[in-house]
Amino acid sequence: MSNPSKTNDLKKNIRNTLKNRPDGELPYKKNTRKAVSKRDERAGEWQDFSERRAHISSRRREDIEDLHSLHKTLRDNLKSHGVIIHDAEDSDSACRHVLDILHKHKIDRLLKSKTMLSEEIELNSFLTEHGVTPVETDLGEYIVQLRGETPSHITMPAMHLTREDVGRLFEEKLHIDYTDNPEELTDIARNVLRQEFLAAGAGLCGVNFAVAETGHIATVTNEGNGRMVTTLPRVVIALMGWERVTRSLEDLSLLWQMLARSATGQKATVYLNLMRGASPGPSGPDEVHIIIVDNGRKDIYEDLEMREMLRCIRCGACLNVCPVYQQVGGHPYGGVYPGPMGKVISPLLLGLDNAPDHPFASTLCGACEEICPVSIPLPELMLLLRSRKINLHRGIDYEAPAWKTFEKMMSNEKNYNKATKAARNIQRYWMFGNPPIPGWTRQKDNPDIAPVPFRDLFDKIEDDQEPDDE
Ligand code: SF4
Structure with a gap:
């Protein structure tokens, strides 16, 4: 599908x-x-919700205004922790960076935690075309991947599906008996994905925020798959949109609380994963890469009317x-x-x-x-x-002369009376009800003009109420 x-x-x-x-x-x-x-x-x-929101908004606005200098600080700190930085101007170069890293390590299977940026650059189809199997490990993403679909929501990828849909999907694709019990379905997915985690050579995660002053790469998840993807494989790749930088850990904590409340109505997400470079040994990867993706973001930054969207x-x-x-x-x-x-x-x-x-x-x-x-x-x-x-x-500009005519009609009583009289006559003699207005009357009615104008009725009422002179 x-x-x-x-x-x-x-x-x-x-x-x-x-x-x-x-x-x-x-x-x-x-x-x-x-x-x-x-x-x-x-x-x-x-x-004090409004005050907190205003405070967080203004901190985020400052981050965006200061992006170039925050990036400089971030890069210094990432390098000092041994993170390998790659810059990607567009989707193609971002996908190629991922592929090159995998080729260098002879890895043909990539475990992914949820990242909308990888959807944006169409990483999965690129990798598949080049012989690498991407495996989604977020439950919602795993479900839509099994269905051959894209996510329908940025934080709840499978929100368009019912549990019965998921039950039927697992029955068909994983060859298990049908169940629509959410706990059982989750267990089934967990068992399949556990095997993937244990065998994984490389993991890829998104980046909710990178902290400039400390070089932390922060990922927010509810399922713990983000942590597995960034600790079990020997090679980890973080995929980050160019605007996802924040100044300090204090700002990160504000954003995190607001993100969780706004996204899922939680006080905090179950996991906040902070990664800072390689950690060879049993508890971390041997190599950490970060790919910083522009793909149009720098143009939005330059567009002063639209820059706010980067927040x-x-x-x-x-x-x-x-x-x-x-x-x-x-x-x-x-x-x-x-x-x-x-x-x-x-x-x-x-x-x-x-x-x-x-x-x-x-x-x-x-x-x-x-x-x-x-x-x-x-x-x-x-x-x-x-x-x-x-x-x-x-x-051809039809709109400006139309508004000019409208202005003339509305600002002069005589013209207004003439125009409404003409409209009334058109309505009276139009054989199919009121004439259609393109793009408007397909979904709405073109309302009838009153057969007798209010002004005439008003004058009549006034006339009727005039006291007799006799
Ligand atoms: S525009 Fe605002 S509400 Fe919408 S996803 Fe972005 S931060 Fe959330």
Whole structure:
């Protein structure tokens, strides 16, 4: 089963999803609502939640403003701990770095903990094409990998599936008796993955944050697979987005608490893995590499209107609260990043022409900005992208003269009366009800204009109430 959605087919994908949706409660609707209510519960525990959020947002803003100098400090510290640094300008060079490291050590199987960046650079298909087997070890990722799908959510990859779906999948792929008991299913996956961990030559993890002042590479997980991937194999590769740097361990602790609360409604994730270089012997790897991936991030940094998007800590809260995501789930967005953050980041990373509908697929209700732990003004960024998109393909400008005419009509009573009279007549003689307005009346009614204008009714009421002069 593959995920057929393309990023530039968003409108079509959404229409198809709505048309083909099964009856009954949709897993992504149920799960997102549950996540939002848990997040709200946690937020309610901090009486000074707004102040903390403002503080964390401003620390993150400072990190981003200072990225170049933080990178310098980080690199010095990583080197001093023996971490081997690679820079990747784009997806292809990032994938090649991974492959080169594996080739050097003659490794053809790579254990991975969850990283959306590896989805972004399409590492799995690249490795498979070059004879390396990638094995996902996060349970959700393992499930979607077995299904041949991409994740539908950035923190809960299999959120579109029910336990019955997973039961049937394991029955078919792992040749076990059907069960939909979550504990049993988890045990089954654990037993399969344990064997993989014990035999692994190399592991790859994502990087939630790298701490500039200390050189720590921090990974946040709930299943412990991140720790296994970074301690059992002899070679470890950390894959990091260029913006994922924070200044200090103190900042990391603030971000970690906010990330856990916003993503899963936990006070803290079960594991916070801090890695600092190789540790030959039974407790750590012989070699640690970090691949720092640009892939469009430096352009976002240079784009002052969009730089704020680099603050994103990939918590997924904006997906959970989004009324559009709740209706359609993550796959129709195509690409890697769905929901409100995806509507901004996808056009920025892929180019507006490759995700042209993304900024428009929003009601601009503002729920995403309200829940975002680092206060990214997502609706404002979507509006900016909309105007860029329109300016990009303006062609003949019908809109400006139309608004000019509208302005003339609305600012002069005589013109206004004439225009509404004309509209009333069109409505009266149009044979098929009100005329359609492209792009509008497919989903909404074109409301009837009142047969008698309010002004006339008002004048009539006033006339009727005039006292007789006699
Ligand atoms: S935009 Fe904000 S809410 Fe959405 S994933 Fe990023 S940090 Fe979380």
